[in-house]
Amino acid sequence: MTPLLKRLWAGITWPFRMVAAFFRGIGNGLRQIKAFFTEVPEEVSLTETVGEALSGKEGFWGIIAGLGEHIDAMRIHLLRAVIALAITTAISFLFAQTFMEWLARPLGSLTQLQVIEPTESIGVYMRVSLLAGLALAMPWIVMEIYLFVAPGLMPRSRVALLLAIPAVSILFILGLAFTYFVMLPAAIQFLYSFGSFKAAWRPSAYFGLVTSLMFWVGVSFQMPMVIYAVASVGLLRAKQLVAQWKVALVVITIIAAMITPTVDPVNQALVMAPMIALYGLSIVGAAVAERARGRSLAERAAG
DSSP states (O other), X not given: OOHXXXXXXXXXXXXXXXXXXHHHHHHHHHHHHHHHHHOOOOOOOHHHHHHHHHHXXXXXXXXXXXXXXXXXXXXXXXXXXXXXXXXXXXXXXXXXXXXXXXXXXXXXXXXXXXXXXXXXXHHHHHHHHHHHHHHHHHHHHHHHHHHHHGGGSOHHHHHHHHHHHHHHHHHHHHHHHHIIIIIHHHHHHHHHHXXXXXXXXXXXXXXXHHHHHHHHHHHHTTHHHHHHHHHHTTSOOHHHHHHTHHHHHHHHHHHHHHHOSSOSHHHHHHHHHHHHHHHHHHHHHHHHHHHHHHHHHHHHHHO
C-alpha cells in the first residue's frame, strides 16, 4: 500500500478507531474501579513490619521504599486538594462583597465597621473568600483524603466511606449555618452591647472572629464522620464511646469554651448542645461501621 493510500485509509478509519479507543478507555476504567472496590489489602502486623526491617538491609530498604511511595502518594493528593481550594477561593473572591454583607447582618451592616489600615480591606476579602472556598472545595478535599486511605481498607469499608463523603460536606455546611443563624446573633449582640463603651469595630477583627467561629464549629460538626472512619478500621468501638460519655462531656465542654467567643454560659450552651447530639450520632455511626467491618472480616475468613 502506497503512502497516499495509507493516509487515505487512516483518514477513513479515524472515526471508527476513535470510537473503539473510547470504549476501550471506558472498559479499562470500569475494570480499575472494580479492582479498587474488590481488592483486599494485605494485612501485615506492626511486629512483622519491624521484624522485616530489622532482618537485614534488603528488608530495611524495602520498608523505606514503601514509606516513600506512601509519602509520594500523599504529596500528590495534597497538591490536588490545594489546587482545588485555590480555584474555589478565587471564584469566591468574585462574590466576597456579597458574602461580607451576609456575614455582617448579625451586626447590622458593613457601615458599622471602620477600616484603619490601608490593606485591611484586602485581608478581609481574602479571609472571607478562603472560608467560602473551603466550603465549596470540601467534597474534593475529602475525596482526596479518601483516595489516599482507601487502599488500606477492606472492600466493604471502602464503599461505606465513599457513600459517607457527601455527609462530610453537609455536616460542614450545617456547622456554618448553625453558627450564622444561631450563635452569631446572640454572640455579636452580647459583645457589641456589653458595658457602656461605644463600639467601633474594625472589619479585620469582626470578620476574623466570624470566620474563625464558623470554621471551627464546622470542623466540630465533622465528629460523627471522623469517629465513623476510625471505627471502620477497627480502632474504636461503639461500646467504648458509650462507656466514656462522661469524659466526652468534659472534652466537649472544654472545646465549646475554646470556640465560644464570649464567657457567658448561654453561648457556650449553644455550642455544647449540638456537639452532644453529634456525639450521640457518632455512637450510632461507630456501631454501623463496626458491623460493616465485622461482615467484611467474616467474608474474608470464609473466602
